[in-house]
Amino acid sequence: MNETAPDTDLLAVTLARTLAHEHVADIVETLNEQDEATITRVLAELPFERAVEVLDQPEFTTAAEMLERLPEGRAGALLSAMSADRAADVFQEFDDETRQRLSGRIDRQTRSDLSKLLAYPERSAGSIMTTEFVSVPSNWTVQQTLDHIRRVERSRETVYAIYVLDSVTRKIVRAVSLRRLIAGDPEAPVESVVPARKPITVAPEVDREEVARLITKYDLLAVPVVDAQEHVIGIVTFDDVIDAMIAETTEDVQKLGGMEALDQPYNEIGFTAMIRKRAGWLSILLMGEMLTASAMQFFEDELEKAIVLTLFIPLIMSAGGNSGSQATSLIIRALALREVRLKDWWRVALRELPTGVTLGIILGLIGVVRIALWQWAGLYDYGPHWVLIAATVGAALLGIVTFGSLAGSMLPFALKRLGFDPASASAPFVATLVDVTGLIIYFGIAAVILSGTLL
Amino acid sequence: MNETAPDTDLLAVTLARTLAHEHVADIVETLNEQDEATITRVLAELPFERAVEVLDQPEFTTAAEMLERLPEGRAGALLSAMSADRAADVFQEFDDETRQRLSGRIDRQTRSDLSKLLAYPERSAGSIMTTEFVSVPSNWTVQQTLDHIRRVERSRETVYAIYVLDSVTRKIVRAVSLRRLIAGDPEAPVESVVPARKPITVAPEVDREEVARLITKYDLLAVPVVDAQEHVIGIVTFDDVIDAMIAETTEDVQKLGGMEALDQPYNEIGFTAMIRKRAGWLSILLMGEMLTASAMQFFEDELEKAIVLTLFIPLIMSAGGNSGSQATSLIIRALALREVRLKDWWRVALRELPTGVTLGIILGLIGVVRIALWQWAGLYDYGPHWVLIAATVGAALLGIVTFGSLAGSMLPFALKRLGFDPASASAPFVATLVDVTGLIIYFGIAAVILSGTLL
Numbered sequence: 058m059n060e061t062a063p064d065t066d067l068l069a070v071t072l073a074r075t076l077a078h079e080h081v082a083d084i085v086e087t088l089n090e091q092d093e094a095t096i097t098r099v100l101a102e103l104p105f106e107r108a109v110e111v112l113d114q115p116e117f118t119t120a121a122e123m124l125e126r127l128p129e130g131r132a133g134a135l136l137s138a139m140s141a142d143r144a145a146d147v148f149q150e151f152d153d154e155t156r157q158r159l160s161g162r163i164d165r166q167t168r169s170d171l172s173k174l175l176a177y178p179e180r181s182a183g184s185i186m187t188t189e190f191v192s193v194p195s196n197w198t199v200q201q202t203l204d205h206i207r208r209v210e211r212s213r214e215t216v217y218a219i220y221v222l223d224s225v226t227r228k229i230v231r232a233v234s235l236r237r238l239i240a241g242d243p244e245a246p247v248e249s250v251v252p253a254r255k256p257i258t259v260a261p262e263v264d265r266e267e268v269a270r271l272i273t274k275y276d277l278l279a280v281p282v283v284d285a286q287e288h289v290i291g292i293v294t295f296d297d298v299i300d301a302m303i304a305e306t307t308e309d310v311q312k313l314g315g316m317e318a319l320d321q322p323y324n325e326i327g328f329t330a331m332i333r334k335r336a337g338w339l340s341i342l343l344m345g346e347m348l349t350a351s352a353m354q355f356f357e358d359e360l361e362k363a364i365v366l367t368l369f370i371p372l373i374m375s376a377g378g379n380s381g382s383q384a385t386s387l388i389i390r391a392l393a394l395r396e397v398r399l400k401d402w403w404r405v406a407l408r409e410l411p412t413g414v415t416l417g418i419i420l421g422l423i424g425v426v427r428i429a430l431w432q433w434a435g436l437y438d439y440g441p442h443w444v445l446i447a448a449t450v451g452a453a454l455l456g457i458v459t460f461g462s463l464a465g466s467m468l469p470f471a472l473k474r475l476g477f478d479p480a481s482a483s484a485p486f487v488a489t490l491v492d493v494t495g496l497i498i499y500f501g502i503a504a505v506i507l508s509g510t511l512l
Numbered sequence: 513m514n515e516t517a518p519d520t521d522l523l524a525v526t527l528a529r530t531l532a533h534e535h536v537a538d539i540v541e542t543l544n545e546q547d548e549a550t551i552t553r554v555l556a557e558l559p560f561e562r563a564v565e566v567l568d569q570p571e572f573t574t575a576a577e578m579l580e581r582l583p584e585g586r587a588g589a590l591l592s593a594m595s596a597d598r599a600a601d602v603f604q605e606f607d608d609e610t611r612q613r614l615s616g617r618i619d620r621q622t623r624s625d626l627s628k629l630l631a632y633p634e635r636s637a638g639s640i641m642t643t644e645f646v647s648v649p650s651n652w653t654v655q656q657t658l659d660h661i662r663r664v665e666r667s668r669e670t671v672y673a674i675y676v677l678d679s680v681t682r683k684i685v686r687a688v689s690l691r692r693l694i695a696g697d698p699e700a701p702v703e704s705v706v707p708a709r710k711p712i713t714v715a716p717e718v719d720r721e722e723v724a725r726l727i728t729k730y731d732l733l734a735v736p737v738v739d740a741q742e743h744v745i746g747i748v749t750f751d752d753v754i755d756a757m758i759a760e761t762t763e764d765v766q767k768l769g770g771m772e773a774l775d776q777p778y779n780e781i782g783f784t785a786m787i788r789k790r791a792g793w794l795s796i797l798l799m800g801e802m803l804t805a806s807a808m809q810f811f812e813d814e815l816e817k818a819i820v821l822t823l824f825i826p827l828i829m830s831a832g833g834n835s836g837s838q839a840t841s842l843i844i845r846a847l848a849l850r851e852v853r854l855k856d857w858w859r860v861a862l863r864e865l866p867t868g869v870t871l872g873i874i875l876g877l878i879g880v881v882r883i884a885l886w887q888w889a890g891l892y893d894y895g896p897h898w899v900l901i902a903a904t905v906g907a908a909l910l911g912i913v914t915f916g917s918l919a920g921s922m923l924p925f926a927l928k929r930l931g932f933d934p935a936s937a938s939a940p941f942v943a944t945l946v947d948v949t950g951l952i953i954y955f956g957i958a959a960v961i962l963s964g965t966l967l
Contacts, residue, residue: 080709082729116729207695216691217733235690236671240662254535273758274537274571276751278672278733295750296731302754303728306761307845313768314841314939315834323846323860331867335838336874339913342834343875347882349826354892360822364815367822371804371829371947378833379770379797379940383790386769390762391778405778412786419791420798427802437809458794484769484939485834492826 069098077103081110085117093119097126109138112147115300118325121150124159133162141167142187142297145174173290182268183261185301186282186291191216193247194224195231200243202233217278220256220289221248228287232256234278258283261290265301270395272298308480309393313386315342315485338485345489349374352493356500359512365439366503369424369450370496376420377457377495378488381465384409385487388469392479402470406463413462417455425451442510449506453499460498461491524553532558536565540572548574552581564593567602570755573780576605579614588617596622597642597752600629628745637723638716640756641737641746646671648702649679650686655698657688672733675711675744676703683742687711689733713738716745720756725850727753763935764848768841770797770940793938800944804829807948811955814967820894821958824879824905825951831875832912832950833943836920839864840942843924847934857925861918868917872910880906897965904961908954915953916946 072091076084076099088096088111100108100123112120112135124132124147136144136159144163148156148171160168170188177183191209193202206216219238221231231248241250258281259268271280272295279294308318317334319326326334353360360367388405391397397405428447431437439446465487469479504512527546531539531554543551543566555563555578567575567590579587579602591599591614599618603611603626615623625643632638646664648657661671674693676686686703696705713736714723726735727750734749763773772789774781781789808815815822843860846852852860883902886892894901920942924934959967 078707078709080712080730082731203694206691235694236661239658239690239694252533254533257535273751273754275535276537278750295733295754296728299728299750299754299757302757303849306764307849309761310764310768310841310845313765314838316838316842319842322849322851323842324851328866332870332874335835335867336871339831339834339838339871339875340878343827343831343878343909344882346827346830349830350823350882353823353826357819357823361819364812364819367815367825368805368808368812370822370825371808371951372798372801374826374829375801375804375833375940375944375947376794376798378830378943379794380790382938382940383769383771383794386765387771387774387778390765394758394762394777396777396779411783412790415787416791416794419787420794423795423798427799427805454798483837485830485837488833488943489830492830496826 066098069095070102073099073102077107081107081114082116084111085114089116089118093122093126097123100127101131105134105138109135113140113143115143115146118322121147125151125155129158129162132159136162137164137167140187140189141170141174142185142291145171145184148175177261180265180301181261182259182263182265182280182282182293183291185265185268185297186261186293187297188291190220190279190281190289190292192220192222192229192289195221195246195248196224197247198243199238199241199245199247199250202238202247203243206235206238217294218281218292219247220281220292222289226287229256229258229281229283229289232281256281258287258289259293260284265293265298266305268293269298269302269305309389312478312480313389313483315339315483338483342485342489346492348493349496352496352500356496359500359503362512363503363507365446366449366500369453370499372424373450373453373457373499374492374495375488376454377461377491378484380413380416380420380458380461381468381487381491382484384413384462384465385468385482385484388466389480389482392469392473399470399473402467405466405470409462409466410459413459414455416462417458420458421451421454424454442507445506445510449499449503452502452506453495456498456502457491457495460494461487464491464494521553524550525557528554528557532562536562536569537571539566540569544571544573548577548581552578555582556586560589560593564590568595568598570598570601573777576602580606580610584613584617587614591617592619592622595642595644596625596629597640597746600626600639603630632716635720635756636716637714637718637720637735637737637748638746640720640723640752641716641748642752643746645675645734645736645744645747647675647677647684647744650676650701650703651679652676652702653698654693654696654700654702654705657693657702658698661690661693672749673736673747674702675736675747677744681742684711684713684736684738684744687736711736713742713744714748715739720748720753721760723748724753724757724760764844767933767935768844768938770794770938793940797940797944801947803948804951807951807955811951814955814958817967818958818962820901821904821955824908825954827879828905828908828912828954829947829950830943831909832916832946833939835868835871835875835913835916836923836942836946837939839868839917839920840923840937840939843921844935844937847924847928854925854928857922860921860925864917864921865914868914869910871917872913875913876906876909879909897962900961900965904954904958907957907961908950911953911957912946912950915949916942919946919949 096119111117191206193205202219219233220229221233223230231251233247233251237250257271257275261282268280279292281289282291284290311318315338319334425447432439432443468482468487472482473479551574566572646661648660657674674688675684676688678685686706688702688706692705712726712730716737723735734747736744737746739745766773770793774789880902883905887894887898923937923942927937928934
């Protein structure tokens with residue numbers, strides 16, 4: 058595995074030289090397209106600091122494999138120099154053997170940081186925070202702080218804000234941005250350059266979505282993560298949050314499409330994993346949809362008497378599914394943006410009811426016109442009772458679209474109330490839910506309108 | 513309209529005093545819950561700089577109405593002091609009369625900035641950029657630059673990076689972050705503190721999604737917008753990009769749900785606007801779905817002979833729609849994240865084909881087992897040919913799920929190729945597309961398997 062052909066060697070050395078001066082994001086993009094042997098050689102050839110920068114990029118997808126392939130000494134040094142949050146991510150990808158082997162090669166501080174980070178639940182602030190940040194005691198001056206930053210700048214991933222800690226209790230008292238610091242009087246105490254207000258902080262257990270909401274709301278570059286004693290234990294930076302937001306959106310879109318979230322890029326997920334993520338929901342939905350067969354068995358007499366009714370089953374079911382899917386995606390998004398909250402469910406219901414009725418009237422009219430038009434133009438003969446059939450279809454569309462809008466909008470609330478992610482209310486889920494009810498509404502209305510004539 | 517009751521007055525004054533020391537995002541949250549009269553009074557009472565900060569928040573939804581209600585002098589002063597990109601947004605909400613009235617009250621520089629910003633297309637870098645940024649000539653030292661920042665800090669929205677311009681041509685040559693500047697030797701030339709690399713820039717016409725991609729890829733705090741002469745004309749900051757990303761996600765989720773994007777919060781959009789955004793797609797989909805009625809008319813003979821076939825129509829159609837909706841949402845997201853590109857369509861097709869077949873086999877087996885189970889348990893009697901019926905349903909499920917996966921994954925590519933937004937390929941759209949084909953597949957398979965027995 059560690060042998061490389063001379064060709065690869067030459068290519069890798071040349072590549073490493075060319076890349077040394079590129080932006081790190083571009084290096085990563087180029088590396089991601091190479092084979093493993095070449096990437097390993099390039100990482101060995103790149104200046105140490107550049108190699109660390111490359112490994113620090115979450116976009117560099119083969120970081121774990123590369124560190125496994127590199128000589129232990131270099132791998133350990135690189136892991137120790139990487140930002141702690143990225144090192145923790147990479148560590149999670151290692152198998153047990155590699156984890157043990159490389160653990161001995163990283164320095165004590167990094168090892169202790171890593172074990173703390175790895176203990177936090179997935180998707181929490183603690184799991185995406187970095188432990189490298191700049192803090193100063195509250196009795197320092199602006200100039201002392203600036204001198205301190207000058208010394209540590211190279212070793213800190215992110216000096217966006219400086220956290221001022223009480224000089225005795227070490228509790229966080231202020232967050233000072235760099236620009237405020239530069240604009241401040243050098244002799245003034247560091248805490249005097251910002252308004253006397255407690256900084257926004259989060260606990261390590263807080264979900265990353267909540268962190269994203271705070272960073273967005275307060276336009277922060279980073280938010281400090283504090284423990285129960287209000288000591289800063291790390292920071293979550295805006296770029297981690299952007300990455301988290303993109304991942305959450307991907308999850309939401311995939312769930313809305315009626316599947317489990319892939320958690321991996323489309324190109325990289327294996328065949329069996331892909332089937333597993335998709336087959337589960339498809340099977341559940343199919344079994345739910347089997348209730349339609351049972352519902353139709355129940356109406357078999359009506360079906361045999363008026364075969365013409367079957368012609369409109371797909372039409373009516375899809376109208377219900379579509380209106381439900383609209384309402385669901387609207388409410389999922391409004392809940393995610395906190396435009397509506399759980400307690401607003403009845404307000405939404407009061408809004409969706411007239412909306413559903415109006416949409417139902419529009420679709421019902423289209424349905425009636427379609428039947429009348431076909432009858433009139435001689436495209437199809439619905440028989441002597443075609444007016445009653447048109448009325449049945451129109452009324453069924455009105456009922457189903459109203460029901461679909463209402464059920465679709467209430468489902469995310471119900472899921473949230475039960476402690477599930479409202480985004481699990483996928484379009485296919487709603488459609489299935491509405492289909493069975495839709496059939497019952499359709500045949501119920503048919504029984505009333507057509508009784509004595511067709512039925 | 514401008515009269516306020518003494519009660520409101522007292523409330524507003526108290527509120528203004530309490531709020532003066534809160535974080536601006538919290539002031540906005542409190543204000544958004546008040547009625548218009550109170551908000552106007554609070555804005556009049558707040559210290560000028562705080563009022564500007566409030567108006568600068570995109571989350572402050574009534575900014576335009578408030579500026580209309582305030583005395584012209586104060587409104588003009590506030591508009592002149594606001595960040596240019598926000599002032600431009602607010603200006604776009606004014607009616608013509610207000611725009612004209614307040615135009616005369618803002619200072620010349622702001623007026624010229626505004627007219628430039630308003631000329632850029634919606635959703636472009638130019639339309640979300642701010643014209644306030646810090647630039648210095650390349651022959652300045654680090655110390656000169658720091659002194660300059662100290663002077664302008666208060667009047668610039670965002671000093672995240674300093675843009676170094678060629679001292680003769682004024683073209684952008686470097687982007688220097690604050691932390692690099694602080695760490696640099698005060699006597700060194702400002703451009704020496706960063707690697708000799710051209711900064712990432714965008715043209716003003718570039719779509720905001722592309723700007724978001726660059727900021728995310730390169731972990732930038734802001735990206736400079738440059739004209740054809742490489743002169744910096746503004747910057748787009750990471751918080752504008754986060755706001756834009758949230759808006760884009762909302763649009764994508766709403767489109768995926770089968771409707772036009774609302775462009776307004778769920779709570780605020782009017783009833784008729786809501787109906788308009790939802791009825792359009794519902795009506796189009798209904799008309800598309802009418803093809804199912806035509807398809808079924810075509811198979812009317814088969815339907816009359818074997819009414820048992822109708823029982824499984826909803827089941828089979830929804831399986832096709834669900835698998836299509838999965839594939840579509842997967843590919844929409846993969847395209848948005850650039851995991852796959854337009855030219856990869858055949859690679860995706862080669863992947864979805866075996867995936868669809870496998871999923872189809874799973875669902876087909878479930879369908880066969882369901883029928884066998886009901887027959888065996890005596891829950892329903894499918895007649896002497898129940899094995900053939902089970903085979904028909906199983907084969908149809910296999911065919912339809914395969915077709916659904918393939919059609920659903922190809923639709924976003926087709927839309928993108930035709931110049932549409934791939935995200936317009938909603939779950940309901942795919943379902944409708946697959947429904948008609950699904951019926952034809954079902955009855956086609958039935959004709960082959962059941963010919964001579966039931967048909």
